[in-house]
Amino acid sequence: MSDTSPDKRLVKEATAGTFAKREKFLHFALPDLDGTELEEIKAVLDSGWITTGTKARAFELEFAQVVNARYAVAVNSCTAALHLALEAIGLQRGDEVITTPFTFAATAEVIRYFDARPVFVDVEERSLNINPSLIESAMTPRTRAILPVHVAGLPADMDPIHEIARAHALPVIEDAAHAFPAQYKGRMIGGLSGITCFSFYATKTITTAEGGMICTDNEEWAERCRIMSLHGISKDAWKRYDAGGSWNYEITAPGYKYNMTDIAAAMGLAQLRKASRMMSRRQAIAARFTEGFSSLPELEVPYDRGDCQHPWHLYMIRLNFERLTIDRNRFIEELKARNIGASVHFIPLHCHPYYRETFGYDPDDFPVAYREYLREVSLPVYSKMTDRDADDVIAAVTDIVETHRR
Numbered sequence: 001m002s003d004t005s006p007d008k009r010l011v012k013e014a015t016a017g018t019f020a021k022r023e024k025f026l027h028f029a030l031p032d033l034d035g036t037e038l039e040e041i042k043a044v045l046d047s048g049w050i051t052t053g054t055k056a057r058a059f060e061l062e063f064a065q066v067v068n069a070r071y072a073v074a075v076n077s078c079t080a081a082l083h084l085a086l087e088a089i090g091l092q093r094g095d096e097v098i099t100t101p102f103t104f105a106a107t108a109e110v111i112r113y114f115d116a117r118p119v120f121v122d123v124e125e126r127s128l129n130i131n132p133s134l135i136e137s138a139m140t141p142r143t144r145a146i147l148p149v150h151v152a153g154l155p156a157d158m159d160p161i162h163e164i165a166r167a168h169a170l171p172v173i174e175d176a177a178h179a180f181p182a183q184y185k186g187r188m189i190g191g192l193s194g195i196t197c198f199s200f201y202a203t204k205t206i207t208t209a210e211g212g213m214i215c216t217d218n219e220e221w222a223e224r225c226r227i228m229s230l231h232g233i234s235k236d237a238w239k240r241y242d243a244g245g246s247w248n249y250e251i252t253a254p255g256y257k258y259n260m261t262d263i264a265a266a267m268g269l270a271q272l273r274k275a276s277r278m279m280s281r282r283q284a285i286a287a288r289f290t291e292g293f294s295s296l297p298e299l300e301v302p303y304d305r306g307d308c309q310h311p312w313h314l315y316m317i318r319l320n321f322e323r324l325t326i327d328r329n330r331f332i333e334e335l336k337a338r339n340i341g342a343s344v345h346f347i348p349l350h351c352h353p354y355y356r357e358t359f360g361y362d363p364d365d366f367p368v369a370y371r372e373y374l375r376e377v378s379l380p381v382y383s384k385m386t387d388r389d390a391d392d393v394i395a396a397v398t399d400i401v402e403t404h405r406r
Contacts, residue, residue, distance in 0.1 A: 130149065181309070212260075347373060
């Protein structure tokens with residue numbers, strides 16, 4: 001593409017000359033919804049069956065096919081998915097699970113549900129994903145699983161993680177809340193490990209408003225997750241009010257209330273069918289950002305592996321403070337003043353009061369996670385954004401940098 005192409009010309013115009021604040025606030029994240037979700041939801045409402053049923057099953061089957069997993073179990077959140085996954089592998093009180101502190105609350109809190117211990121391992125500087133070279137040194141005789149997180153959607157380095165897991169006969173449970181539809185070395189995230197857990201929260205790459213999915217090739221684990229997602233009631237409990245169902249049921253274990261409704265699943269089906277288009281749009285925006293910021297030494301753009309498909313749930317820049325006269329809080333305030341939404345991902349878990357007080361952590365116990373968190377800013381990147389929206393983000397960030405560079 002030549003320098004005079006429309007895309008490059010728009011970026012140059014947006015970043016040159018006097019800054020013009022956009023009139024309308026650009027939200028940090030918005031779902032990409034159209035009439036297809038309403039059509040699918042209307043069909044559910046018209047059927048009279050609105051809770052877990054045939055739509056949830058259809059969503060499971062289609063999702064499993066996309067990620068190349070044998071089984072998928074739809075639930076009401078990724079937190080529920082992670083909880084059920086750990087229950088399925090038999091996690092017990094006093095056990096340990098190796099994971100990363102650079103993640104959202106759910107990743108570690110589900111381990112604490114069992115009175116087990118999350119054992120944190122520091123992250124790689126470039127990817128912000130768990131550092132495989134540090135995993136074995138964190139293992140003890142109580143280690144029962146490895147739980148990597150694909151931060152921003154970029155897959156963690158799974159080959160060495162799987163090698164370590166095989167050597168120690170440990171299951172790998174992937175927190176893929178950000179990582180649909182991601183690929184690692186040509187293989188879909190969802191079909192690589194023992195269990196993979198996805199999120200369909202309102203801000204995610206596809207959404208059911210609230211929801212999640214458990215994917216596995218292990219029939220025993222899949223069946224256990226399915227049963228425990230609905231009170232531990234025996235197979236096909238959702239059918240007991242259907243014409244083909246039975247009033248009689250058996251409680252096989254004290255389960256949970258984690259099932260996905262057909263209303264949510266209907267929305268998920270519509271979203272799933274346009275997931276590729278939405279990802280392509282996010283990839284285009286991310287590429288536009290990276291080009292627009294490439295000449296600014298005050299910023300570090302996100303790392304992207306060449307052997308992975310990055311779905312760009314988040315676009316995470318990092319600030320080089322030695323080149324700026326303002327801190328991160330001021331940077332985000334300046335974005336807001338220019339009508340650009342932003343966020344921070346993530347406050348490392350070991351810095352939160354609960355983990356500090358329970359396990360005695362200091363921020364510097366995981367120095368890479370803490371240092372990189374302090375300079376991270378997440379910019380809007382979602383498929384409903386227009387080229388003009390993206391250019392406004394580039395212009396605002398560039399204006400802040402030029403105003404406050406050393």
